[in-house]
Every structure is written in C-alpha cells, then in structure tokens.
Amino acid sequence: MEIAVRVVNSLVERCFAVVELMANEPSAMRLGEIAEKLDLQKSAAHRMLTVLCEIGWVEQESVTGFYKLTLRLAILGQRFLSGTHLTDVCQPVLEELAAESEELVRMAVTQGETLTWISQAQGAQKGLRYQPEMVAKVRLATTANGRAYLSTLAQTDAVRLAISNGMDDGQTKIPVEELIRELEATRKRGWAISNEEAETGVIAIAAPIILEGEQTVGTLSVAGPSSRLTPDRHEQIAASVQKAARKLSELWPLRQLSLSKGRSAV
CATH class of the missing domain: 3.30.450.40 (GAF domain)
Known part of the structure; x- marks a missing residue:
C-alpha cells in the first residue's frame, strides 16, 4: 500500500510539472521538448499528455501535433482570484x-x-x-x-x-x-x-x-x-x-x- 501511494504522488507531481512548464511557454510545445525539459522518457510524457488532453487541461494541435494548455487553467485562476x-x-x-x-x-x-x-x-x-x-x-x-x-x-x-x-x-x-x-x-x-x-x-x-x-x-x-x-x-x-x-x-x-x-x- 505504501509503495502504491508513492507512485501516485510521483505521477501527480509529474502531471503538475507538465502543466507548470506549459503555463510558462507562450507557444505550443513539441513532445520531445516537453520530455527533455522535464527529464522524462518520451513515452511517459506522452502518456501524461494524453491523460491531460482527455480531461481538458491540454490540447494537441491537429496540424503540427504540438501541445498547449487549454483555457481551463486560466479560468480556474480567475475564479480563485475573484473569490x-x-x-x-x-x-x-x-x-x-x-x-x-x-x-x-x-x-x-x-x-x-x-x-x-x-x-x-x-x-x-x-x-x-x-x-x-x-x-x-x-x-x-x-x-x-x-x-x-x-x-x-x-x-x-x-x-x-x-x-x-x-x-x-x-x-x-x-x-x-x-x-x-x-x-x-x-x-x-x-x-x-x-x-x-x-x-x-x-x-x-x-x-x-x-x-x-x-x-x-x-x-x-x-x-x-x-x-x-x-x-x-x-x-x-x-x-x-x-x-x-x-x-x-x-x-x-x-x-x-x-x-x-x-x-x-x-
């Protein structure tokens, strides 16, 4: 049970690292660039990006295949500041x-x-x-x-x-x-x-x-x-x-x- 908790925490931290990295970039990013900057395997970065796309935090450009954040983070941030x-x-x-x-x-x-x-x-x-x-x-x-x-x-x-x-x-x-x-x-x-x-x-x-x-x-x-x-x-x-x-x-x-x-x- 203890090992499972550590794995989950690691995955959560990596997902937030992906979101934070993309929030600091003005344009869409390549999969390889994301993996390199976060010191991740391309396969691991791709899995996380796929999940983030599925839940609406990230979107993939149809022409280039590059990834970028959706407006969901900005909307939640504005909602929090308003509160x-x-x-x-x-x-x-x-x-x-x-x-x-x-x-x-x-x-x-x-x-x-x-x-x-x-x-x-x-x-x-x-x-x-x-x-x-x-x-x-x-x-x-x-x-x-x-x-x-x-x-x-x-x-x-x-x-x-x-x-x-x-x-x-x-x-x-x-x-x-x-x-x-x-x-x-x-x-x-x-x-x-x-x-x-x-x-x-x-x-x-x-x-x-x-x-x-x-x-x-x-x-x-x-x-x-x-x-x-x-x-x-x-x-x-x-x-x-x-x-x-x-x-x-x-x-x-x-x-x-x-x-x-x-x-x-x-």
Missing part, C-alpha cells in the same frame, strides 16, 4: 500609483517560494508604453520584484531560490557574489531596482509587501522605458512604491478579516 477579492481591494492602490508615476505598475504575490504576477495598471498615457511579456512566474535574480522578495529572506535561502529559479535568463547572467551585494543594498534602502537586466531598455523599481508579522506576501513595482525612468527619478519613484506597498500591507489583513466575517455570516 479571494484580492484584486478588488488592491487594484485602486495600483491605479493610484500608476497615475502618479505615469508608468506601468504591477503586483506579484508569493506562492510557496515563488512570485506570481496577478495584477497591473498602466499609467503611461502617451509616448512609449511598456508592455511586458505574458508570463506567470517572476524571475527572481534579474527582476526588481524578484530582488525585492529575495531581500526579505535569509541570505542562504535567497541564494538557493535564485539559483533554483535560474540565475541566467538568456539575456543577463548574474554572478552569485553580485546578487548578494545587490540584495544587501536592497535591504538597506528598502527597495530594489533592475536596470535593464531583466529587459533591455526597461527600468523597474520594486518594494516588498510585508505584513506586521514580517510575512512577505508580495511585491509591487513601477516599470518603464529607461528614457523616462532616468536616475534623477529613481528616489522619487521608490518612495511612491514603498508608500503604496505599505498601504497594501495595511489592506491585506482587512481583506482576510472581511472574508472571515463573510464565512461566519453564512
């Missing part, structure tokens, strides 16, 4: 910061030991408008949001997560020693910056959202073209981001309290 009322409470703060900075504002929340983008507000009304790629997970080592989050952790944990998440994003490779220095500077000033390290021509400034019990629940950032987010604006933007992050940290417990009251009333 928590998280975006309802936080969105006005994002909109206010976007209007003040006149740049793109984004919020990410912690999920286990990772960060996931969940909401944004565009403040740029003219000229260049920064529109990031549509991915769910936040790269930790090279983005301002990732560094803001890592700065709230112990150094050993921060380095471990950065390495496991990938220190090389294909554009910028960050040495561990440089990351440690950057995180130390982030802790001292209370905000993080990514100066074209995550994306060429883009500056981002972020701060962690920390509750009273010192629990980091997410991060908040302002990002835009380097031609507008010039060095003379960094301190001002950082102060605005930190102020908004503190406001979000005050709203977070109220959201949880209101949900608890709602469940009690039912």
Whole structure:
C-alpha cells in the first residue's frame, strides 16, 4: 500500500510539472521538448499528455501535433482570484500609483517560494508604453520584484531560490557574489531596482509587501522605458512604491478579516 501511494504522488507531481512548464511557454510545445525539459522518457510524457488532453487541461494541435494548455487553467485562476477579492481591494492602490508615476505598475504575490504576477495598471498615457511579456512566474535574480522578495529572506535561502529559479535568463547572467551585494543594498534602502537586466531598455523599481508579522506576501513595482525612468527619478519613484506597498500591507489583513466575517455570516 505504501509503495502504491508513492507512485501516485510521483505521477501527480509529474502531471503538475507538465502543466507548470506549459503555463510558462507562450507557444505550443513539441513532445520531445516537453520530455527533455522535464527529464522524462518520451513515452511517459506522452502518456501524461494524453491523460491531460482527455480531461481538458491540454490540447494537441491537429496540424503540427504540438501541445498547449487549454483555457481551463486560466479560468480556474480567475475564479480563485475573484473569490479571494484580492484584486478588488488592491487594484485602486495600483491605479493610484500608476497615475502618479505615469508608468506601468504591477503586483506579484508569493506562492510557496515563488512570485506570481496577478495584477497591473498602466499609467503611461502617451509616448512609449511598456508592455511586458505574458508570463506567470517572476524571475527572481534579474527582476526588481524578484530582488525585492529575495531581500526579505535569509541570505542562504535567497541564494538557493535564485539559483533554483535560474540565475541566467538568456539575456543577463548574474554572478552569485553580485546578487548578494545587490540584495544587501536592497535591504538597506528598502527597495530594489533592475536596470535593464531583466529587459533591455526597461527600468523597474520594486518594494516588498510585508505584513506586521514580517510575512512577505508580495511585491509591487513601477516599470518603464529607461528614457523616462532616468536616475534623477529613481528616489522619487521608490518612495511612491514603498508608500503604496505599505498601504497594501495595511489592506491585506482587512481583506482576510472581511472574508472571515463573510464565512461566519453564512
């Protein structure tokens, strides 16, 4: 019986790994590519993909034979967010910061030991408008949001997560020693910056959202073209981001309290 449980858990973990991998890819993927990235036998990957297709999580393109996620994951994610009322409470703060900075504002929340983008507000009304790629997970080592989050952790944990998440994003490779220095500077000033390290021509400034019990629940950032987010604006933007992050940290417990009251009333 114990052996059977272990096998089931392994299969469940592999299925979720397939879904997570495909959620981070913008286009359909070949069977061989999926198997290679997850270090699986092609036959095992094919069996899991067949099951995922049968239950409606994955679909196979008729022409190419490539695999991609259906909208089921996105629909369930939106349904969950709607139920928590998280975006309802936080969105006005994002909109206010976007209007003040006149740049793109984004919020990410912690999920286990990772960060996931969940909401944004565009403040740029003219000229260049920064529109990031549509991915769910936040790269930790090279983005301002990732560094803001890592700065709230112990150094050993921060380095471990950065390495496991990938220190090389294909554009910028960050040495561990440089990351440690950057995180130390982030802790001292209370905000993080990514100066074209995550994306060429883009500056981002972020701060962690920390509750009273010192629990980091997410991060908040302002990002835009380097031609507008010039060095003379960094301190001002950082102060605005930190102020908004503190406001979000005050709203977070109220959201949880209101949900608890709602469940009690039912």
